[in-house]
Amino acid sequence: MTAADPGAWRRLDRRMLLIHPIQEIPRALPALLAAFVAGNGSGQGLIWSAAALAITLAFAFSRWFTTRYRLTEDRAEVSSGLFRRRVRAVSRDRIRTVDVTARAMHRLLGLARVEIGTGRSDREEGGGVRLDGLTAAEAATLREELLHRRPQAHAVPSDADADAQTPLDAPAEPPEIELARLDSAWVRYAPFTLSGVVSVGVVIGFAFNILNEAGFDLEDWGPARDLADSLGHAPVVLVAVALAALALVAVVIASTVGYALSFWDFRLTRHPGGTLHVSRGLITTRATTIEERRLHGAEISEPLLLRMVAGARLIAIATGLRVGRGAERGGSLLVPPAPRGEVQRVAAEVIGTAEPLTCPLVAHGPRARARRYTRALAGWALLAAALAIGHWAIGGPWWLPVLALVLLPIAPLLAADRYRNLGHAVSGGRLVAAGGSLIRRRSAVAAEGIIGWNVERSFFQRRAGLATLTATTAAGEQHYDVQDVEIGEALRVAEQLLPGLTEPFLERPS
Amino acid sequence: MPEAPDVPAPTAVSLRPPRHRVSRTAIRYWRVRAVSGWLVVVAAQIVWLALTDGHRGLHALAMAVTVLVALAHAIVMPQWRYNVHRWEVAPQAVYTRAGWLYQESRIAPISRIQTVDSERGPLEQLFGLADVTVTTASAAGPLSIEGLDRATAERLVDELTTAAQATRGDAT
Numbered sequence: 001m002t003a004a005d006p007g008a009w010r011r012l013d014r015r016m017l018l019i020h021p022i023q024e025i026p027r028a029l030p031a032l033l034a035a036f037v038a039g040n041g042s043g044q045g046l047i048w049s050a051a052a053l054a055i056t057l058a059f060a061f062s063r064w065f066t067t068r069y070r071l072t073e074d075r076a077e078v079s080s081g082l083f084r085r086r087v088r089a090v091s092r093d094r095i096r097t098v099d100v101t102a103r104a105m106h107r108l109l110g111l112a113r114v115e116i117g118t119g120r121s122d123r124e125e126g127g128g129v130r131l132d133g134l135t136a137a138e139a140a141t142l143r144e145e146l147l148h149r150r151p152q153a154h155a156v157p158s159d160a161d162a163d164a165q166t167p168l169d170a171p172a173e174p175p176e177i178e179l180a181r182l183d184s185a186w187v188r189y190a191p192f193t194l195s196g197v198v199s200v201g202v203v204i205g206f207a208f209n210i211l212n213e214a215g216f217d218l219e220d221w222g223p224a225r226d227l228a229d230s231l232g233h234a235p236v237v238l239v240a241v242a243l244a245a246l247a248l249v250a251v252v253i254a255s256t257v258g259y260a261l262s263f264w265d266f267r268l269t270r271h272p273g274g275t276l277h278v279s280r281g282l283i284t285t286r287a288t289t290i291e292e293r294r295l296h297g298a299e300i301s302e303p304l305l306l307r308m309v310a311g312a313r314l315i316a317i318a319t320g321l322r323v324g325r326g327a328e329r330g331g332s333l334l335v336p337p338a339p340r341g342e343v344q345r346v347a348a349e350v351i352g353t354a355e356p357l358t359c360p361l362v363a364h365g366p367r368a369r370a371r372r373y374t375r376a377l378a379g380w381a382l383l384a385a386a387l388a389i390g391h392w393a394i395g396g397p398w399w400l401p402v403l404a405l406v407l408l409p410i411a412p413l414l415a416a417d418r419y420r421n422l423g424h425a426v427s428g429g430r431l432v433a434a435g436g437s438l439i440r441r442r443s444a445v446a447a448e449g450i451i452g453w454n455v456e457r458s459f460f461q462r463r464a465g466l467a468t469l470t471a472t473t474a475a476g477e478q479h480y481d482v483q484d485v486e487i488g489e490a491l492r493v494a495e496q497l498l499p500g501l502t503e504p505f506l507e508r509p510s
Numbered sequence: 511m512p513e514a515p516d517v518p519a520p521t522a523v524s525l526r527p528p529r530h531r532v533s534r535t536a537i538r539y540w541r542v543r544a545v546s547g548w549l550v551v552v553a554a555q556i557v558w559l560a561l562t563d564g565h566r567g568l569h570a571l572a573m574a575v576t577v578l579v580a581l582a583h584a585i586v587m588p589q590w591r592y593n594v595h596r597w598e599v600a601p602q603a604v605y606t607r608a609g610w611l612y613q614e615s616r617i618a619p620i621s622r623i624q625t626v627d628s629e630r631g632p633l634e635q636l637f638g639l640a641d642v643t644v645t646t647a648s649a650a651g652p653l654s655i656e657g658l659d660r661a662t663a664e665r666l667v668d669e670l671t672t673a674a675q676a677t678r679g680d681a682t
Contacts, residue, residue, distance in 0.1 A: 075672075090624075430658075452616065453616070473648050505603075
């Protein structure tokens with residue numbers, strides 16, 4: 001099926017009619033089994049499963065019949081779907097990568113799968129443009145066609161696609177500038193990261209599992225029984241306090257060990273080639289290289305406990321580095337939990353200016369403050385009410401709703417703190433967005449890293465004249481939000497950062 | 511009031527709505543979609559009612575509440591949505607607005623468009639409607655226009671893909 005007319009719609013290779021069913025049947029297996037079991041009940045198991053199989057096959061075949069693609073002068077288009085028709089169009093200039101893969105079955109039939117990658121950051125199912133099933137020759141031609149004739153085929157190096165986390169095997173050229181290195185005194189922040197809670201839980205669970213597997217009965221073990229007996233005579237409060245203290249000590253030790261393991265020999269260096277380099281770790285060593293032209297900003301994050309002891313950590317906002325979860329924060333962590341001043345100093349070095357990290361923030365005003373309180377209190381009240389109703393209807397433990405009521409005073413404290421931390425600024429061509437309480441964050445995103453704006457307004461926000469301004473970006477978290485800011489101010493910020501983009505859509509009262 | 515950079519000037523600037531509405535047929539489409547969604551909930555409640563004995567009163571109350579909420583939703587939501595859902599393509603940017611209780615306006619530069627998708631679900635095919643989604647390099651930034659008539663959707667996809675091609679580079 002060679003393309004005589006380059007703009008004509010083409011189909012996948014016919015041999016895919018063999019592969020699609022083989023791909024589809026394992027996926028439909030649970031449904032097929034369910035049909036068989038359900039049918040067995042009525043004594044017609046075979047008929048039911050045959051019908052289910054027929055439907056599955058029909059679906060599989062339909063994939064070939066419904067999928068078409070074409071290449072025109074300026075774009076690639078793929079149309080697919082039986083009930084849900086979908087056409088995806090990509091400008092040829094946006095095509096970054098063309099992956100050709102062939103699995104065993106494909107290779108047997110001389111086929112290959114082509115995946116056309118653009119600069120989109122979400123790599124979920126359906127994110128890229130996929131053509132499953134061209135002959136190997138067609139796939140190779142298509143790749144040529146797509147990547148060839150590109151005006152800047154290699155002048156523009158791929159951005160988000162290329163892996164930003166390249167392990168560094170050989171040491172780089174010596175003239176590197178050290179921006180930060182681990183100070184052994186920082187380990188005092190380890191207990192405040194709570195990272196040990198998980199490990200202690202895992203260890204306890206693991207120990208119990210082993211004891212169970214070995215058929216070891218804790219209650220029959222002499223020392224444990226003696227301990228339980230003596231504890232049985234001690235006052236309950238004392239036992240609880242002792243257990244809590246024990247757990248606390250374990251968590252502190254585990255956190256400290258974890259901190260040392262992860263951040264041992266931590267170094268953040270800047271290399272003359274325009275890269276930042278992070279290396280750390282005792283047993284598992286980790287080296288991350290971030291190209292500075294992909295680094296669009298940095299975020300200082302202060303979880304509540306760490307904030308209480310004036311600690312913070314620094315996270316990179318870079319394209320191609322997805323923000324991880326947990327204490328390690330994947331490869332985007334620039335400084336592990338350390339003194340806030342030190343983190344601010346390094347952040348200023350990294351982004352080249354200290355101002356966005358220390359400049360005063362524009363507060364969001366009394367209506368934003370009121371919203372913090374209503375949201376915290378209403379949320380808490382709803383929770384308490386739900387627990388109470390649950391107790392009344394299903395009969396959950398009685399102390400849950402009571403506990404919720406007793407803890408109610410925490411809500412306004414949280415709200416006050418959330419308002420205190422909330423703010424934004426435009427400083428040095430960067431959007432500074434701050435907020436949060438349990439984890440306070442301050443992120444500075446460079447304007448050139450911002451792609452577009454989302455202005456979100458709930459019913460109540462509209463009544464209060466507020467909006468949530470979201471800067472969308474291909475870097476880091478993909479979106480950075482300025483919460484509950486006055487709508488006029490939000491638009492002023494947007495216009496200031498990306499002049500001209502919002503201008504045509506603004507309305508000024510005359 | 512002096513306009514110091516740190517003090518938000520009390521401006522009355524706001525976003526004007528985008529120029530174009532979606533197809534009027536979308537009102538009926540949203541209504542049918544809402545009603546069919548609620549029918550599933552009601553059906554589930556009927557099954558629940560049939561299978562269990564106790565708590566009759568509670569069940570009846572839950573059912574009544576569901577029906578009331580469903581009615582209100584099916585009556586109010588489609589027209590409201592129709593008033594809110596709008597789109598516009600300016601020379602430099604795409605601008606959309608969507609939602610009803612919770613509304614969201616999105617603006618993306620044409621130079622940052624990655625793909626332009628059009629999609630027609632089974633129900634939309636019945637009404638002759640299509641959705642158009644413009645994606646950018648940010649996972650948080652796709653602009654969706656729901657409930658366009660097919661001809662407009664096709665024209666829009668064409669226009670946007672061509673416009674995106676006009677900007678060179680890979681747009682991240």
